[in-house]
Every structure is written in structure tokens, then in C-alpha cells.
Amino acid sequence: MIEVRQLTKRYGPHTVVNDLSFRVDPGKVTGFLGPNGSGKTTTARMILGLTDADEGVATIGGRTYRDLRRPLCEIGALINAGAVIPSRTAIDHVRWLAAANGISKQRADEVLGMVGLEAVAGRKVGGFSLGMKQRLGIAAALIGDPPVLLFDEPINGLDPEGIRWIRTFMQGLAAEGRTVFVSSHLMSEMALTATELIVIGQGRLIAAESVEKFTERADSSVRLRSPQLDEMATALAVEGASLWRNGDALEIVGFSIEQVGAIAARVGAIVYELSPQRASLEEAFMQLTAAVCEYVPMQRGA
């Protein structure tokens, strides 16, 4: 289990991760979604003790990474598949990792077999394709047979065959009862791989729920056209709606038509259009993560 509580990270004036809290449970694949630059990698690095948090804490099975005595046996991570010295062979790479946590040499051979690299175990990593490097990275993550796995963008740059392999592999790991936490910026991919979602945008938590629920929520938005869009946006935001501007209209997620209509009556706004929309999942995700945090009012008299 991974638990993140009030995690915050600033780089100069930029708050990259902002008061982020969530929990990742065992037995499921949990997707960690957000656009590029939304703080996913920084969060992963804080969980793994590679970057210090300014505030808050991240724990694996109740302990922070730096308190783990044999970390590779507690959590396996793939953070950068290219991070291997090219002149080293695949088997040498997993062997030094095994030695680092007192894991047997046989296990090193075993994990290469699990990811289908046994035939190229003696070859130098420099000559590996991106897909092979990703497999090696996954083998390295599995070396200590850990109950928790964290993969940062594992499908980046993979061909469809490789993507399908990783997807099935991760689901298999979760079926064994492990905690599998996978970050990605591709909503469509996560819809296929994960059952739970943690969605972040600009370092803040947007949603932490099942894929099913998120899909349902994102699928039914409400479109509102009105000459008093800014007033409506403010009123809706106060009520807790997620919204974004789409041309001369507002797209509202999480509220029914009836609720939006009631708010419009209370504000006294003229309504030109109030209609249900069926946004595509990808589109809803993009809009949510890009615009949910900051509603930018339209320039008056423009």
C-alpha cells in the first residue's frame, strides 16, 4: 500500500505538487493520471525518496522509503528505463541490483525470464530497443519480489505489441495481490489498464475514484450559454462544480441540468442554452486537468 499525505513540493516560485493526499490499495492496478508537467514524476520521486518533499509524507506499507531496510524487497520501481550504463549486459545489471539487497543470483536470472529477456541476458544494454529496455526496467523492479510496484510512464515510446504486453503483465501482478501504481498521461490507456484512478492537474488532486465512476462523471457534462458567463462560473465554482470555458459557453462536470438551472435562477442569469453533453473521455480528461484549477474570466468588452 502506498499512502501520500499532504505532499507539497516547490521549485522556486512554482508549486509542482500542492497538498496532495491519496492512497493506493493492493490487488488493483491504480492509474496515476495527469498531463505532462502536472507533477506525476515529482510525486513518484518523492514516494521513492529520490526527492525530498517540502511538506507532507509518503509511505510504503507505513514507512518512508528511506526507512526501508531492503527497499527492493518492499517496492519495485521503474522510473527511467534508459538509466542503464550502455556497456553493461542485462544480466550484470540485474545482478548488481540483487547484490545490493542481498537477493540471490538465481532470482536475477529468474526475473529476466519473467519479462522474456533470457535470450539476450548476455547482450549489452546499449544495443537494446526501447521496448527491451522497458522490459529490463520491469525485471529490475521485480528483483526483490516486492508487494508494491510503481511504474512511471511505462508505455512511453512502446509499439502496440509492447503496450499490450505491459498492460497484461501489470494486471497479472495486481491479480497476485500486489499494489500496482502506474502513471500515465494517456487517459485512453488507463481506461484499459487500471480499475482505480488518481487524477492530478497542476499538482493538485482532481479525482480519486474508480475508472467506472470517473468515466461516468466525465461523460455527462452540461453546456451553458449565457451573457453572464463569469457570474455563473463563479457561482458554480463556489458550489464545487468542475468547469471550463468552451468558446462562448461553459462546460460543467458533476452537476445535473436541474442543478445548473437552479443556480442560474438564483444568480438571475439569462440562459440561452442549457443542454446535456456527451464529451469523450479523453476530451473531458484534458479539459478537466488543464482548466479545472484556474477559471480564467473572459476579457470584458473584448
Place this chain on the structure above:
Amino acid sequence: MGHTLAMEWQKLRPFHKTSRTVATAIGLAVSVTAIVAAAMAANAKHMTVNDRHTFDSVGISLQGVNAAVLAIAAFGVLCMTREYSTGMISVTFLAQPRRLRVLAAKLLTHGAVAGVAGVLACTSAFAVGQALLGTEGLANGWSSAQLPSALLGGVAYLMLLCGWGVALGALLRTSAAAITWMASLLVVAPVIVQILPESVVHRIERWLPSQIGASAMSAHSDPHLFSPWVGLAVLAGYVLLTLAAGAWRMARIDP
């Protein structure tokens, strides 16, 4: 710490690569000594009785170690910079989140390899040097009284420079920067110092790492230079200072 040492030791595999470093160090030591000793032997007929009396047979035979030191220092530098430049250092920190232990383990394992390389390089250079000098009766042989201290000095010099390489690598993180600094200190600085007026040279020269190494391996003392062990202590001071800065950067600044 045991596991961390095992990790760094395992990284030194495949041994054929590590032994290539050792072989390079020996090769440089032997060939440079051979050139210098052969030149000295060829010049022997012009030497006066006094020249022969003051001839530093041990020091000349260990001249090649000054070349081997470059290979050993680079060996130390690369164990850090190759990990930082590829990003593999993050994987290392995943396996051992206590970063200073990683640094300590690298120092110990690489220092041990440098020690073995140092013993082999110094003794083989000495053997070749003495054989060549012996043709003109300039050899002191293995029973020379100054030999143990000169050999020990040579090995200590190589081990310290390996440690300095590791420390510079931890501090600078890129191979180009760390090796440039190393080469500047060992090769360029002595050349620059030699152009300065003699009175200035006498004051500065003793602080140069290369001079400290040379006088540690010499049988003769020079009043303008540190005695062998004082010199090595000064060099150890340089290494410790760099190491402190490197350790701070490694622990505090994330890769």
C-alpha cells in the same frame, strides 16, 4: 553496509573491464619508466662520479607511476560520473537510499582496486627500470634501503588519487568537468608553475599533487618540497576537502 559493498563490487564486474583499467595503469607505468630509464642509461657515459653518487635510481624507476595515476584517477571519476550521466544513480539510490553509504562503498571498492593496481604498477615499473639502469651499473636493486618507503609512497599516491577522482566525480557529476579538473591539477598546473620565477616556484611547487607524488616516490629529499609522508598527508587533506563537498552535494542535491 555489507550489501552496499556487495552492490558496488558487483558493479565492478565484468572483471575484464576492471582489469583493463589495472592493465592500463601497469602498461603506462612500465612504458614511461622504460623510456626514462633507457634515456638515463644512454646518457650514463656523460655522468660524473658525483652524478652517479646522487643518482636517484629508485625515483627514476618509479617515474612511470606519474602516468599511471591518470588512468587510476579517471577510474575513480568515472564510477561516479557514468552513473550521474546515464541516470543510473537514481536506481542505485533506490537500492540504497542512504547516499553516503553509496559514496563510502565506492571509495572502498575502487580504493581496493587502485591498491592492487598500485602494487602491480609500482613493482613492475621498478623491475623494468632497474633492469634498464642495471645495464650501466645505475641499479640499486631490490635490497635498496629506500625502496619500501618509495613503493609504499607510490601505492598510497595512486590510492589517494583514485579517492580524489571519486570525490571530484561526486562533486561535479559530469565526466568532462571532473576529468578536465583532474588533468589540470596533475598535468597543466606543474607546467604553469615551471614558468614562474624560481623564488615563487620554490614556494608553490611543494603544494602540487604531482610534486607530492614524485617526492613520495623519490629516495632523495629536496628542501623545497614536503617530506614524503607530510606531502601525502597534505594530499589526503585535498582529498578530504573535496570529499566533504562531494558528499554534501550527493546527499543534498537530487540527481
